[in-house]
Amino acid sequence: xxxxxxxxxxxxxxxxxxxxxxxxxxxxxxxxxxxxxxxxxxxxxxxxxxxxxxxxxxxxxxxxxxxxxxxxxxxxxxxxxxxxxxxxxxxxxxxxxxxxxxxxxxxxxxxxxxxxxxxxxxxxxxxxxxxxxxxxxxxxxxxxxxxxxxxxxxxxxxxxxxxxxxxxxxxxxxxxxxxxxxxxxxxxxxxxxxxxxxxxxxxxxxxxxxxxxxxxxxxxxxxxxxxxxxxxxxxxxxxxxxxxxxxxxxxxxxxxxxxxxxxxxxxxxxxxxxxxxxxxxxxxxxxxxxxxxxxxxxxxxxxxxxxxxxxxxxxxxxxxxxxxxxxxxxxxxxxxxxxxxxxxxx
Numbered sequence: 001x002x003x004x005x006x007x008x009x010x011x012x013x014x015x016x017x018x019x020x021x022x023x024x025x026x027x028x029x030x031x032x033x034x035x036x037x038x039x040x041x042x043x044x045x046x047x048x049x050x051x052x053x054x055x056x057x058x059x060x061x062x063x064x065x066x067x068x069x070x071x072x073x074x075x076x077x078x079x080x081x082x083x084x085x086x087x088x089x090x091x092x093x094x095x096x097x098x099x100x101x102x103x104x105x106x107x108x109x110x111x112x113x114x115x116x117x118x119x120x121x122x123x124x125x126x127x128x129x130x131x132x133x134x135x136x137x138x139x140x141x142x143x144x145x146x147x148x149x150x151x152x153x154x155x156x157x158x159x160x161x162x163x164x165x166x167x168x169x170x171x172x173x174x175x176x177x178x179x180x181x182x183x184x185x186x187x188x189x190x191x192x193x194x195x196x197x198x199x200x201x202x203x204x205x206x207x208x209x210x211x212x213x214x215x216x217x218x219x220x221x222x223x224x225x226x227x228x229x230x231x232x233x234x235x236x237x238x239x240x241x242x243x244x245x246x247x248x249x250x251x252x253x254x255x256x257x258x259x260x261x262x263x264x265x266x267x268x269x270x271x272x273x274x275x276x277x278x279x280x281x282x283x284x285x286x287x288x289x290x291x292x293x294x295x296x297x298x299x300x301x302x303x304x305x306x307x308x309x310x311x312x313x314x315x316x317x318x319x320x321x322x323x324x325x326x327x328x329x330x331x332x333x334x335x336x337x338x339x340x341x342x343x344x345x346x
Contacts, residue, residue, distance in 0.1 A: 023078050030080040033089050037080075041071040143169065188212070202273070224270050230261040231341075232278030235270035243267060245302075261341075264309040265302060276317045280325030283310050285340035288333050 027034075048064050074080065079092035109129055117125045139153050146152035154165040188207030192199055202221055206213045213221075227235030242250055242258035246266050250258065263269040264282070271279075286307040290298050298304055314322045332338040 027078045030078065033080040033082065034075055037071055037074050037089060041068060041075065044068050044071065139168065224272070227270055228257070230258075230263050230269075230278070232261065232263050232282055233272070233275045234263040234278060235272060236263070236266070237268040237270060239268070262302075262306055264313060265306050271313060273317075276314070276322060277325055279310055279314050279317075280322055281329045281338075283307065283314065283326050284329030284333055286310065287330065288340045289342055 044064060044067055048061060048068070051061055051064070073093070074089065074091045077091040077093070080089060081091070082089055113126050113129060120126070135157070139157055142153050142156040143149075150162065150165055150169065153169060154162055157165060157168065159165045159168070184207065185204065188204055189199065191207075191212075192203060196203075200221070203213055203218070206217065224235055227237060228239045229235055230239075236258065239257045240254055241252045242260060243266060244250075246262055247258060247260040250256075250260070258266075264279070286303055289303055290307070293301075293303075329338060333340055
C-alpha cells in the first residue's frame with residue numbers, strides 16, 4: 001500500500017539487499033504473526049460491539065478500545081517478533097527497542113547480539129551495537145553508492161536542511177573514512193620509502209584503493225613509465241609500427257617513429273593520469289576540424305570515431321578539470337596560437 005509507494009518512489013527496491021527489499025521480505029516472513037493479530041482484533045471488536053449494546057461500564061469499553069489501538073499499531077508494524085521468554089507477539093517501538101522488559105535493563109539489541117553470539121565462534125562474535133549504528137551504516141552505504149552525493153544522503157535520512165546532513169556526514173562518516181584513508185596512505189608511504197627507496201604516486205593510489213600492488217603490477221607500471229610519449233602525452237607500446245588503420249601511408253623501417261599520433265584510434269596506446277591535457281587538446285582540435293567540414297564528410301571519416309573515443313576516455317578524469325583544459329585549447333586555436341593537426345605529420 002502506502003509503504004510500497006513510498007519506498008518505490010525513493011528507488012529502494014532496486015536490489016534484493018536494498019532497504020525496500022529487506023523490509024518487504026520481513027513483512028512476508030512475519031505475515032503469520034500479523035494474521036494472528038488481525039484475528040485478535042476482530043474478536044476484540046466483536047466484543048466491544050456486544051458490550052456496547054449491554055450497557056456495560058464506560059471504563060471497560062475504554063480499556064478494550066485502547067487494546068484495539070495497540071493491536072492496530074502491531075498490525076501496521078513490519079517489526080513483529082516473538083521472544084523465547086514470552087509467547088506473546090511483540091513489535092519494535094521506541095519503548096521496546098530501548099528495553100526488552102527483562103530484568104537488568106538490557107536493550108532489545110543487546111539481547112539480540114547475545115543470542116547471535118551464543119551460536120558464533122570467538123572470531124565471529126558481534127561487538128556491542130545500538131540503534132544509531134544502523135542509521136550510520138545506511139547513510140554510509142548511500143554516501144558510498146552515490147559517489148559521495150550529499151543530496152542523496154539528505155533525502156535518504158529525511159533531513160530538511162542540507163547543513164544538517166553535512167554536519168552528520170562530517171561527524172559520522174567522512175571523518176571516519178578520512179582517518180582510515182590517512183592511516184592506509186601513511187602505512188603505504190613509509191613501506192614504499194623503506195622497500196623501494198622512492199615514492200610512486202600510482203603505487204600509493206593502488207595501496208589506498210585496493211591494497212598492496214603485486215610484483216606483476218609493479219613491473220607493468222615500470223614498463224609503462226619507460227614508454228615513449230606522443231604529443232598527446234600518451235605512451236606507445238610500439239611507436240615504430242603504427243597500425244595501417246591509423247597510418248595507412250606509413251612504411252615501417254624499425255627506426256622511424258609514428259608521425260600521425262592519433263593515439264585514441266591506436267591499439268598500442270597507454271593512457272596515463274597526466275594524459276588529460278593531451279586528450280583535451282585533441283578534443284579541441286577535432287571539434288575545430290568538425291566545424292570546418294560538412295557533417296556528412298566528418299561522419300564518414302575516422303575523425304568522428306577518434307572524437308568519440310577521446311571524449312569517452314576523458315570521462316575517467318575529473319570532468320571540471322577536463323572541461324577547463326578543452327576550453328583552454330579551443331581558445332588557443334581560435335587565436336591561432338595552436339594549429340589543429342588534421343592528417344599525417346606533426
